[in-house]
Amino acid sequence: MSAALAIENLSVAYRARGEEREVLRGVSFAVPAGGAYGLVGESGSGKSTLALAALRLLPGAGRLTGGRVRIDGREPYVLDAGGLRRLRAHDVSMVFQNPARALNPSLTIGRQVAEAYEVLGWRRAEAEERAVAMLERVRIAAAARVMASYPRQLSGGMQQRVLLAMALAKDPLLLVLDEPTTGLDATVEAELIDLIAALRGELGTAHVLISHNLGVVARLCRRVGVLYAGRLVEEGPAAALLADPRHPYTLGLLQSLPSPGRRKDQGRLATIPGFPPPPGRPTEGCVFAARCVLADQRCRTEPPAAVDLGGRVSLCHYVERIPPLAHGTIRGVAFAPVGRAPTPAVIEAVRLSKTYRVGRRAVRALSDVSFTLGPGETLGLVGESGSGKTTLARLLLGLVAPDIGGEIRLDGVPLAALAANRGAAERKALRIVLQDPDSALNRAHTVRHLIGRVLRLAGLQGAARKRRLAELLAAVRLEPRHLAERPRQLSGGLKQRVAIARAFAGEPRVVICDEPTSALDLSVQAAILNLLADLQRDHGTSTIFISHDLSVVRFLADRIAVLYRGCLMEIGPAEQVFAGPHHPYTEALLSAAGMPGERRAPVRVASTLQGTREDGVTGCVFHARCPRRLGSLCKTVAPPVVEADGHAIRCHIPRGELGLAASPD
Amino acid sequence: MQDGPAAWLARRISFGLLTLFLLSVVVFAGGQLLPGDVGRAILGPLADPRAVAALDRQLGADRPAVMQYLDWVLGILHGNLGQSLEFRAPVSPFILGALAHSLRLAAVALVMVVPLSIGAGVLAALRRGTLIDRVISLAGLSLTVIPEFVTSILVILLFGVWLRWLPISATWRAGTGLLGQLDHLILPAIPLVVVLFGYIARMARAGTVEALEADYTRTAILKGLSGAVVIRRHVLRNALLPTITVIAAQTSYLVGGLVVVESLFRYQGIGSLILAAAHARDFPMLEAGVLSVGAMTIAVTLLADALTAFLTPAPVPGEGG
Numbered sequence: 009m010s011a012a013l014a015i016e017n018l019s020v021a022y023r024a025r026g027e028e029r030e031v032l033r034g035v036s037f038a039v040p041a042g043g044a045y046g047l048v049g050e051s052g053s054g055k056s057t058l059a060l061a062a063l064r065l066l067p068g069a070g071r072l073t074g075g076r077v078r079i080d081g082r083e084p085y086v087l088d089a090g091g092l093r094r095l096r097a098h099d100v101s102m103v104f105q106n107p108a109r110a111l112n113p114s115l116t117i118g119r120q121v122a123e124a125y126e127v128l129g130w131r132r133a134e135a136e137e138r139a140v141a142m143l144e145r146v147r148i149a150a151a152a153r154v155m156a157s158y159p160r161q162l163s164g165g166m167q168q169r170v171l172l173a174m175a176l177a178k179d180p181l182l183l184v185l186d187e188p189t190t191g192l193d194a195t196v197e198a199e200l201i202d203l204i205a206a207l208r209g210e211l212g213t214a215h216v217l218i219s220h221n222l223g224v225v226a227r228l229c230r231r232v233g234v235l236y237a238g239r240l241v242e243e244g245p246a247a248a249l250l251a252d253p254r255h256p257y258t259l260g261l262l263q264s265l266p267s268p269g270r271r272k273d274q275g276r277l278a279t280i281p282g283f284p285p286p287p288g289r290p291t292e293g294c295v296f297a298a299r300c301v302l303a304d305q306r307c308r309t310e311p312p313a314a315v316d317l318g319g320r321v322s323l324c325h326y327v328e329r330i331p332p333l334a335h336g337t338i339r340g341v342a343f344a345p346v347g348r349a350p351t352p353a354v355i356e357a358v359r360l361s362k363t364y365r366v367g368r369r370a371v372r373a374l375s376d377v378s379f380t381l382g383p384g385e386t387l388g389l390v391g392e393s394g395s396g397k398t399t400l401a402r403l404l405l406g407l408v409a410p411d412i413g414g415e416i417r418l419d420g421v422p423l424a425a426l427a428a429n430r431g432a433a434e435r436k437a438l439r440i441v442l443q444d445p446d447s448a449l450n451r452a453h454t455v456r457h458l459i460g461r462v463l464r465l466a467g468l469q470g471a472a473r474k475r476r477l478a479e480l481l482a483a484v485r486l487e488p489r490h491l492a493e494r495p496r497q498l499s500g501g502l503k504q505r506v507a508i509a510r511a512f513a514g515e516p517r518v519v520i521c522d523e524p525t526s527a528l529d530l531s532v533q534a535a536i537l538n539l540l541a542d543l544q545r546d547h548g549t550s551t552i553f554i555s556h557d558l559s560v561v562r563f564l565a566d567r568i569a570v571l572y573r574g575c576l577m578e579i580g581p582a583e584q585v586f587a588g589p590h591h592p593y594t595e596a597l598l599s600a601a602g603m604p605g606e607r608r609a610p611v612r613v614a615s616t617l618q619g620t621r622e623d624g625v626t627g628c629v630f631h632a633r634c635p636r637r638l639g640s641l642c643k644t645v646a647p648p649v650v651e652a653d654g655h656a657i658r659c660h661i662p663r664g665e666l667g668l669a670a671s672p673d
Numbered sequence: 674m675q676d677g678p679a680a681w682l683a684r685r686i687s688f689g690l691l692t693l694f695l696l697s698v699v700v701f702a703g704g705q706l707l708p709g710d711v712g713r714a715i716l717g718p719l720a721d722p723r724a725v726a727a728l729d730r731q732l733g734a735d736r737p738a739v740m741q742y743l744d745w746v747l748g749i750l751h752g753n754l755g756q757s758l759e760f761r762a763p764v765s766p767f768i769l770g771a772l773a774h775s776l777r778l779a780a781v782a783l784v785m786v787v788p789l790s791i792g793a794g795v796l797a798a799l800r801r802g803t804l805i806d807r808v809i810s811l812a813g814l815s816l817t818v819i820p821e822f823v824t825s826i827l828v829i830l831l832f833g834v835w836l837r838w839l840p841i842s843a844t845w846r847a848g849t850g851l852l853g854q855l856d857h858l859i860l861p862a863i864p865l866v867v868v869l870f871g872y873i874a875r876m877a878r879a880g881t882v883e884a885l886e887a888d889y890t891r892t893a894i895l896k897g898l899s900g901a902v903v904i905r906r907h908v909l910r911n912a913l914l915p916t917i918t919v920i921a922a923q924t925s926y927l928v929g930g931l932v933v934v935e936s937l938f939r940y941q942g943i944g945s946l947i948l949a950a951a952h953a954r955d956f957p958m959l960e961a962g963v964l965s966v967g968a969m970t971i972a973v974t975l976l977a978d979a980l981t982a983f984l985t986p987a988p989v990p991g992e993g994g
Contacts, residue, residue: 065891068802089900097897110888114910123906127897174892 010081012182012214013039013062018075020054020061022288029288030073031057032238039231041080041181044208044215046229046246048222048261050529052287053235055218056105059184062216063100064092080181097127101175105187107167111159117143117170118155124177142173147203165196172203179211186218193392194556198600201227220530222265226250234258237285237295244320254322254330256300263334264534266563271582272541277563279538280531283499294325301333302326352420353380354517354550355404360414362399362574373399374410374574381518386544386551388565388582390558390597396574397554401520404552405438406430418517436466439511443523445503449495455506456491462513476513483546484509484539501532505539512543519544520552525560537563558598562586570594573629580655589666591657592636628660636661678982685978689971696967697749700960701742749964755957759950764961767946772928772965775935775942779927781858782865787920790870791913794877798912799904801882809874817871824864825937832860841938861938865931869923876919880912887911914981921977925970 020032032054039045049055060066062077064084077084079100084092104110112120118139125135136155143151146169159167168188175183185204189197205228208215219225225232226246233243234257242255253259263278270277282299285291294312297303302324312325324330362374374396381387391397402408404416406427416423418437424430442448449458459480463473481488484505495503504524511519521540525533541564544551555561561568562582569579570591578591585594628634631642638660647660659666716725729735733744748755757764790813797809833841839860884890885908893907932944943962950958 060891063895065894067886093897093899095897096895100895102891102895104888104892106888110892112889112893112907112911115906123893123898124896171892174896178897 010041010078011038012041012043012080013045013216014076014078015058015062016076016078018058018061018077019073020057020066021071021073022057023069023071024288028071028073030238030290031070031287032061035075035233035235035238035240037231037233037240037243039182039214039216042208042212042214043231044217044229046225046232047216047218047235048220048225048232049235050220050284050531052237052284054238054287055235056186058235059102059186059216059218063096063102063184065102098178099181100184101178101180101182102184102186103168103171103175103188105190107164107171108159110171111167113159115158116155117157117159117162121155121170121174121177124174128178138177139173142177143170146170146173146176146207148173163196164192165200168192168200169203172200172207176207176211176213180213182216183213184216184218187220188217189224190220194558194600195392195596197224204228222250222262222530234261237289237291238287239295239323240321241296241323242321244317249320252331253334254317254320254327255296255324256302256330256333257296259330259334260299261530264531266534266537266559270559270563272537272563276538276541277534279535283501283532284529294323302329351383353417354383354385354419355381356417356420357400357404358415358417360400360403360416361411362396362403362408362414363411372574374403377571377574377576379569379576379579381550381552383550384544384548385567386553386565388561388568389552389554389571390556390561390568390594391571392556394573395571397571398522399574400571401440401522401552401554404518404520405440406435436514437517438520439514439516439518440520440522441504441507441511441524444527445500445507446495448507449503449510451495454492454494455486455498458495458506459510459513462510466514480509480513483512483543485535499532500528501535504528504532504536508536508539508543512547512549515547516549518550518552520554522554523556524553526555526557533560540564570597575629576658577630578655578657580653580657584653584655588668589657589663590668591659592634592661592667593630595667596635628658681982682979685975689975692971693964693968697746697964698742700963700967701745745960749961754961754965757955757958759953759955759958764958767958768943768961768965771941771943771946771962772969774940775928775931775944777854778858778861778865778931778935778940778942779924781855782862782869782927783920783924785859785862786866786869786873789866790873791877791916793870794874794916795881795909795912797874798878798881798885801878806878810878813871813874815871816867819867820933821864821868821931822933822937824867825861825934828860828863829937861934861940864934865927872923873916873919876916877913880915881908884908884912918977918981921973921980924973924977925966928966928969928973 015038016036018032018035019030021028021030023029035054035058037045047055047058057066057070061070061072062079062084064077066072072085079095082091082095084095087095111117118136121139121142122132122135125138126132130138140151140155143154148154148166148169154162154166154170159170162170172188188204189200192200201224204215204217207213208228215228217225217228229246231244232246232249233240234249234255235241236257242249242253242258244254249258250262253262257280260278260280264280266277280299285295285298291297293306293308293310294300294303297307300307306325310325312323314321314323315327317327357377357379360374360377361372364371364373377396377400379387389397389400399408403410403414406423406425406429409425410416416425418434423434427435453461456477460473460477463476468476477491478488481491486502486505486509490498490502490506495506498506508524524540525536528536537560540551540553543549551564553561553564565582567580568582568585570577570585570593572593577593578585586598588595590598627641627643627645628637628647631637634642637643641660645660647658649656649658650663651657652663657663657666716728726735733741745755752765753763754765754768756762757767760767793809793813797806800806829841832838840857841860889911890903890907893903898906928943931942932948934940935942935945936948943966947959947962947966949955950962
C-alpha cells in the first residue's frame with residue numbers, strides 16, 4: 009500500500025518583484041495511510057507553503073522548482089485537470105487556519121457542507137441529509153439550526169467544526185490541518201484537538217498537522233518534521249524527537265518554552281539569539297548557522313547533508329554534540345527573587361463593573377471586580393475572549409469609565425474615572441504594552457522619536473535625555489543602530505522591545521501587558537519574557553500581565569486572577585492557583601493547556617453557541633458550562649467568594665471538594 | 674452599532690433628507706441671492722429702475738431672503754417647483770421631461786457598460802498576468818482618461834458621418850417607437866461607456882483577484898468542484914460587491930453630469946436643461962434642475978448602500994475581550 013502522502017526533495021519558489029525567492033528547499037518526508045504527521049516551525053518557515061504545494065494549491069506567484077509529490081501514489085502535478093479534480097473530490101482535504109476566512113461568507117453553512125456531497129454525486133436532498141449527519145458527527149448539537157446559519161453567526165470553534173465536517177465529507181485518505189486551533193480559546197482548542205484525534209481513530213484518515221504549538225503536535229502526531237527557513241532541519245518519531253532533539257534549532261525551541269511549573273525566580277528562559285531569516289534569502293552553508301551556538305566556519309560555508317540517525321534525520325554537521333548541549337545550557341542566570349513584604353498596595357480596584365450598551369441591550373463586560381496590586385508584584389490575568397480582560401485594562405488606564413460605584417486607587421488616592429481628568433503624574437503612572445506592536449507604534453517615526461517623545465514629556469532635557477535613552481535601549485537589548493530605524497525595518501520581536509522601552513520610559517508605577525508575546529514566535533517570546541522579568545526586577549514596577557497562555561502566566565506572575573464573562577472566579581498566589589484547590593473553570597483551563605508529557609484525565613467543558621449569553625443570570629456565570637454544577641443552586645444563587653491564605657474562589661462547592669492539580673506520575 | 678435594518682434605513686433616509694436640505698439652502702443662496710437684484714438681472718442693465726422694482730415686487734424678490742426661501746421650499750413640498758422666467762410656465766414639466774430623457778440615456782449606457790466591464794474585469798482577473806489581462810487593464814485605463822467630447826466627436830464622425838450606421842442626433846421625432854429611440858441613444862451612450870468602462874473593470878478585476886486568492890475559494894477547489902462552479906458560486910458572489918457601489922456612484926454622474934455629451938448630440942437631458950437655464954438666467958429652472966439632480970444622486974446612493982448592506986455579510990458583533 010502506498011503512502012498517503014510522499015514528498016521527495018521538494019523545492020518551491022515565489023516570484024516577487026521579478027526575483028525568484030526559494031522558500032522551500034529539498035524537503036522530503038512521507039505519511040503512511042492513517043498516519044499522523046506534524047510540521048512545526050515559526051512564521052515564515054514555509055509550513056503553509058509546504059501544505060499548499062502538496063495539494064497543488066500554490067498561489068499564482070508560487071512555483072514548484074523541484075521534487076515530487078505523491079498522494080496515494082498519484083502525482084497532482086502530473087494529473088490532468090479532471091484527474092486532479094477527482095483526486096480532490098475524493099481523497100484530499102484541508103482545514104485552514106482562519107475558519108472565518110475559509111468559509112464563504114455569503115452562503116449558508118448547509119449549502120456549503122451539502123456541496124461537498126453533491127460533488128460526490130448525491131442529489132440535493134440526500135446531500136443535505138448527509139450534511140446534517142456529518143455536522144452531528146463533529147459534535148455540533150443543533151445541526152439543523154447551524155445548517156441554516158451564515159458563517160458569521162457562528163463562533164470560531166463552531167466554524168472550525170463545520171470546516172472539519174466539510175473536509176471529512178468525502179472520507180478522504182489525507183487531511184491537511186493548517187494551524188487548526190490557533191486563535192481559538194484554550195478550552196475550545198482542547199475540545200477540537202480531542203475531536204480531531206477521535207475522528208482520526210474513527211475514519212482512519214492520514215493527518216498532516218501544521219502547528220507552531222509543540223504541545224498540540226506532541227499530542228496528535230506520531231512523527232514530526234521541524235521546518236526552519238524552508239529546510240526540514242530535523243525529522244523523526246514525535247516522542248523521540250521532542251524528548252531528545254538532534255538539531256540545535258529543535259533544542260532551542262523546546263528550551264525556550266516555559267515548561268510547566270517553571271517560574272521566573274528559577275532562572276531565565278533559554279533563548280535562541282537573533283531572528284529567523286526573511287523567507288527566500290539565499291544562504292551559504294547551514295540556514296541556522298547565524299543563530300546557532302555550535303556554528304563554526306564549516307557551518308557557515310558548507311550546507312549540512314541529512315544525517316540518518318536510524319529512523320530519524322537531522323540536518324546538522326555536529327549531530328553528536330547536541331545531547332550534551334541539552335544538559336549544559338538549560339540553567340541560565342537566576343533572577344534575583346523578588347522580596348515581598350506586606351506593603352500598601354499600588355493599585356486597588358474596588359467593585360469595578362462596566363456595562364456596554366449594544367443597541368437596546370446592555371452587555372455586562374465586567375462585573376464587580378476587586379483586587380489589589382502590590383509594589384513590584386506581577387498579577388497574571390487569565391481568561392478566554394470575552395472574559396473582560398481587555399475591558400479591565402481599559403478601565404485602569406482611564407480609557408473608559410467604570411459603572412457608578414466602582415473605584416480605582418493609586419497609592420491609596422482615588423483616580424478620576426477618565427484619563428483626561430487625571431493629573432499628569434497619575435497618567436504617567438500607568439502604561440500599557442499591547443499585543444500587536446505594529447498598530448501600537450506610529451510607522452512614520454523612528455525608534456529615537458518614539459521613545460524620546462515619552463522622555464521629553466517626562467521633562468528630561470539634553471544630556472539627561474540622551475543618557476536615559478541609552479539606558480533604556482540597553483535594558484531592552486536594542487542596538488544603537490536601531491535608533492534611526494522605523495518600525496517597518498524591525499522584526500516583530502524588535503518592535504515589541506521598542507514598545508516595552510516606551511512603556512518603561514516614563515518610569516511608570518504599573519505596566520499593563522496585554523498579550524505581549526502572543527503575536528511573536530516561540531524563540532522570540534522567551535527573550536521578551538526574560539526582558540519583562542528583568543525590567544520589573546530592576547525598576548520595581550508592578551505589572552498586570554494579561555495572557556491566555558497559562559505557562560507564560562505561571563512563569564511571570566506572582567498572583568493570578570481568573571476571569572470568566574466579566575466575573576473574577578478565582579484570585580490567589582500563582583502556585584496555589586495552579587496547585588489547587590481551584591475553581592472548576594480554572595481546572596478546565598489548566599486541563600485544556602495539556603503540556604507535552606503531562607498525563608491526566610482531561611476536564612472538558614461544554615462549548616456554547618455564540619450569542620446565547622443570557623442576560624439577567626442570577627446564579628453563577630459559569631453554571632451552563634460547568635462540569636461540576638450542583639443543579640439549580642448554581643443557576644439561581646450567586647456563589648459566595650471563599651477566601652483562605654489570600655486565595656479566593658467564587659464557587660458553591662466546598663473548598664475541600666474542589667479539584668487539585670494531578671501529581672505528575 | 675447593532676440595530677435592525679429598518680432603523681438603519683430610517684437613519685440613512687434622514688441623512689439623505691438632511692443633505693437635500695443643505696443642498697436646497699446652497700442652491701437657493703446661489704440662484705436667488707447672489708445675483709443681487711433679480712429684476713435687474715432679468716431685465717438687464719439698461720432697464721428702467723421702476724420696471725425693475727415692479728418686477729422684484731411681482732416675483733417677491735423684495736421680501737426677506739428667509740421668507741423667500743420658505744415660500745420656495747413650501748412650494749416644492751406641494752409639487753410646485755417654481756415658475757420659469759423664460760417660458761412663463763411651471764418648471765415641473767420641463768424638469769420631469771428632461772429627467773426622463775436623461776434616465777433613458779443613463780439606462781442605455783449602463784446596460785451597455787455593466788456587463789461589458791464586469792465581464793472584462795473578471796476575465797482579466799481569471800487570466801491575470803497574461804496578455805489578455807494586460808490589454809484589458811491598459812485599455813480600461815487609457816479609455817478612462819479620454820475626455821467625453823473627444824470620444825463623442827470621434828463616434829459622431831465614425832458611425833454617424835462616415836459609416837452612416839446610426840443617426841448623429843439623439844433627438845427623435847415624436848411617435849418614434851422604443852427600438853427607434855434606441856437607435857438614437859446608442860451613439861451618445863458610447864462616450865459614457867468608454868469613460869466608465871475603465872473604473873468598473875478595475876473594480877471587478879480587483880474584487881475577483883481577491884476572491885480567487887481567498888481561503889474559501891481554496892476550500893471550494895479542494896471540494897473538487899468544477900472550475901465553473903467555483904467561480905460562479907464562490908468567487909463572483911463575493912467579488913462583485915464593491916463593484917455595485919462604484920456603479921451606483923457613476924449613476925449619479927450619468928444623470929446630471931452629461932452637459933457636454935447632451936449638447937454635442939443635441940439631447941434634451943437635464944444637463945442641457947440646466948445649462949440653458951443658466952444662459953437664460955432662468956433662476957427657478959436652474960434651482961429646480963440642480964435640486965432634482967441632487968435628489969436623484971442621493972436616492973441612487975441610498976439605493977446602492979441598501980443593496981450593498983443587503984448583500985454584504987455583516988461583521989460579527991464584537992465582544993470586549
